Amino acid sequence: MAEANTGSTWFERLGALDRRVIFLLIALAVIIPLVVHYTTTIPASRIVLDLYEAVENLPSGSKVLISFDYGPSTAPENQPMATAFTRHCLEKGHKIYLIALWATGPRQSQQLIDEVIKVEFPDKVYGEDYIHLGYKAGNQGLINALLSDFNSMYTSDLAGEDIEGFPMMEGIGTLKDFDIILAIGSGFPGTKEWVQFAGDPGDIPVGGGTTAVMAPLLYPYYPKQMLGFLGGLQGAAEYEAALMNGYPKYRTMTRRASTTMGPQVTAHLVIVGFILIGNLTYLMERRKKRKY
Amino acid sequence: MKRSIPLLITFLVGVALIVAMFIPHWPFDVLNQNFSVFYDIIAVFAFILGGGNLLKVHIRKVQRKGGDWKYSLVTIIGFFLVLGAGLLKIGVPGGWSGDYQATGSLFKYLYDSAFQPLQATMFSLLAFFVASASYRAFRAKTREATILLVAAFIILLRPTPLGYYLTFWLPEPLQFLHVPNLSTWILSVPNMAGQRAIMIGIALGIVSTSLRLILGIERSYLGSEGKG
Amino acid sequence: MEDTPILASPLAQTISLWIAALLTLMIFSFLYKDNPAYKFAEHLFVGVSAAYWMTVGFWTTLIPNLMAKLFPSRMGTIFPVAVGNRAEYFYIVPLVFGILLLTRLYSRLAWLSRWAMAFIIGFAAGTNFTRYLQSDFVTQIHSTMIPLYEPTGNIMTAVGRIFSNLVVVIGVVCALIYFYFSKPHEGSFGKAARVGIWVLMAAFGASFGYTVMARVSLLTGRMSFLITWVQSIF
Known part of the structure; x- marks a missing residue:
């Protein structure tokens, strides 16, 4: 110097x-x-709009699996995605099932329940509209097991209650019983593994969001193997913009990614x-x- | 027995899972299902092995009073504190039947006060180094480096007002050069092509490595005695 | 009214916030130079992380998916859902493999861990073989076979699409040629490989741009936390 x-x-x-x-x-x-x-607000790009429209066009009451495959290290990017997806799904009246491939995932999904679902959707009932199933070990092995038998790994919810007692678990036998999988990921295992081990072999529509680091790597899957995806914080902000257009009440509410x-x-x-x-x-x- | 049994296990498990893809009927569907569940359970033992190895290394360091041994003590204390809090469900409302990470539990408290900020900050440090790298190493020295630089430049400009105002005035036929449009094009055309080629290359590598493992040609996972 | 647990009390939460802020600053101190505060936080992180994954794995998978299957009647208050179920003794297989894996910690018995490793490797190889072949190879080649001309109303759009489709097809082929090292990169083969490098460079540029984006987002998260902490003081 x-x-x-x-x-x-x-x-x-x-x-x-x-x-x-x-x-x-x-x-x-x-x-x-x-x-x-x-x-600042960013208009939604095609890849984000495609996913938004896929969720929007599902009939009310559809079963949406949201996987939390990240932790505190990438929460600033991934958590706004989870918030936007949850808001959209619950506005549409879909049933959401929260699981995780990462051990750190359930803390993020619990945060979502405490800060978004319980606050903004107090009329939604646990076990009927949303359920917190938590984490199971096994990475891609877990997806492989769930593809042929969901109950082989998930016998209870996060609090240890028998899942057969929840009305929204009726008719869930395998991953194929979900109408869409929204995988929010930040590495391995994550969105890529959901495409490889569930979407492609099970012919299940997969969408989701990834950290910006991962986003360019997933473009070869779009649009054939993925409905669309959110790339990093920018992708989350774009989904918020689409949500704002469809549901004007969100213009005045906290938009985490845009902030x-x-x-x-x-x-x-x-x-x-x-x-x-x-x-x-x-x-x-x-x-x-x-x-x- | 030290080599032949592991090779046989790998062969049988690998072949059963490949066959299950093409013949999803008994017994292969059952094997596929059970092997997946077994794998998930064994994964937890891998966590325990990881923790055990970590302890072994740091305890040895403390015993030998090796360099920075005091910090190894920090690792050991942190490890046992969190493990004890979690396994013994300390502070969990509802005792043994309660959720191990319920509000009020020591495990959740340690997660919020230590694990969460440490992990988040450790990763956020990289922002500074990426900024420093873009200043010092990101130079248009060759044609290839220039292509890389221009692509990154456009991607970075995409969400900024500068990116918008630089090119919004372009006439309709040239709107494809508008920064947001150009950024989308880079991602979905040349980036996609490059990533797809890499993806195909990796897939071929993984498929051939998997075959070598299943057929027992690749034995490095058996350690030094696996050779030959 | 239920009593608030001690660790959820406002005082405990304030202490938690201060510990978190202190640890955040300890990590950031590395930006000035390596120092004991950073080393302390770094080593604490390693220990805490390993124990966190072990604990979560124990309560979420080992208890409900192994112990509750083998010894359902003994689950008592720990996992009451299982009480009354019939024991599924074939779960002894993952238990044995799991214990074998742990023999790696004892050098005399470490060779036994290879049996468990062999199962893990066999599973990964068997599943990866089919999944990568389907998703990352066959489908990718199929997705690259795109029509050169797609009829649209606008001539400019049509020309743009033809150009983009050409870039995709030529880009994938040339980048693959670049990865092919069994033939020297000379003549027209070498020129194609060079085009492949350009395509890869554009992809790496996009990746770099997105990496910057990702890291800044994470920094924003931490700075936002520190601002909240400072605001809580005043």
């Missing part, structure tokens, strides 16, 4: 910028919009600036080297 400062040109000094300055700038790019409550898209946008702009400055200094350095 000291070497770079003595007798070097401005672009050399800029090129050797201390990484902690970069860290500070990115932190500020996130903190300032959060403090000033800068929010955090503000810092996302400013951070993107800062990183775009970094890329531009980084390349500018590189070009200047190259020109200087050619000169001498």
Whole structure:
């Protein structure tokens, strides 16, 4: 750092910028919009709209399996997806079944029940409109087991109550009895495994959401093997936008993804600036080297 | 016995599951179902094995007073605290019949105060390093690097107002160059093509590795005695 | 009125918030440089994580899906749903395999764990063989066989679709050619491989853009938590 400062040109000094300055700038790019409550809305893209329409076009009372295959590490991206899906499904009168392939998943689904279902849908009855089945070990092995016999692994709900006592479990024998699977994932096992081990062999419609890291990898599955999916926080914000258009009451309610898209946008702009400055200094350095 | 029985188990289980795909009738459907359930249960023993191994390593470090042994003590204490709280259902309303992670339980308390913030923060650190990398390493040095850079640039601009205002004025025939449209196109056309090629390559690799494992050609999982 | 459990009381919740904030700051301190506070938090994370997965696996799978099947009458208050069910003795198989897996912890008996490993490997190989072949190979090739021309009302849209479909087909084929190393990348084969690299670079660029997006989202989550904590102080 000291070497770079003595007798070097401005672009050399800029090129050797201390990484902690970069860290500070990115932190500020996130903190300032959060403090000033800068929010933004993003119109839904085709891939998100396709999934929205698939959920929308299901007849009321359809059985929707939502899998929570993530944990606190990616909750800022995945939890808004779960909220948007749940709101949509319950507005449409679908029955939702919450399970998890990740041990950290049930805490996220419990958070959803406490903060969204119980608050926004107090008339929905546990065991009739929604059920919390929790986590089972086995990754793709669990999906494989559920595909031929759902009760082989799930004999009780999360609280240990016999699932045969819940009205909404009537008619659920295998994964094929669900009208749609919404897999919210952040890695292995996740959305990809739901396509491979349930969607394709069982001919079950699969949709869902993944972290932005995973999203580009799933494009080969769309539209043949997946109805559509939400890619990261942006995808969740797009689904919220679609939900807002279909159900205007959500215009005034907390939209989790749209709220955090503000810092996302400013951070993107800062990183775009970094890329531009980084390349500018590189070009200047190259020109200087050619000169001498 | 040390080698032939494991090889036989892998062969029988693997072949039964492949056959079950094509003949989903007795006995293969039952084998497929039971093997899946067994696999799920054995997965929990793998968690226990993981925890046991972790303890072994850190206890050894503490015993030998190796470098940073005091931090190993932190790992051991954290491990037993959470394990004890969970297995003994400490603080669970309803005692043994209650939910092990119910509100009020020590297990949930430790999850909220330690596990959740630690895991979330550990992953969020990467944002800083990604930003630093885009400043220092993301340079248009070659044609290939330029393609990568341009694609990333457009994707990053997509949700920003800058991305919108840069190109919204383009006339209708050139609207495909509008940043949001271009971003969608990159994802669903060249990205999809590249990812599909990678996916096909990986699939071929996994299929051939699976065959080698089932037929006993690949034996590295048996350790050093598996050779030969 | 039910009594609030001690750990759910407002004071306990405030302490929990402070511990969480402190641990968050300890991890963030690594951004300045590696230090004892970060090392403490990092080691705590490792221990806590391992125990968390073990506990969850024990209560969600081992008890209801193994113990309750083998010893239903002994489940008592732990898993009352099982009481009265008939024991299913074939569950002794995963129990034996599970115990065999744990022999890996004792070097003298470690060889026995190979039997359990063999089952795990056999299951993974058997299922992956068919699932990858169907979802990631056959269906992907099928999905790439797309019509060059799709009739639409708008000439610009039609031209755009033809171009996109061509990019998809040529892109997949050329990228696959790039992965084929049994033939030297020379002449027209080499040129096709070069086009394949460009397609892959575009895909990696998209991945990089999305990776940035993902990491920023996670940082936003933590910053949002820290702001909540600071607000709780004042």
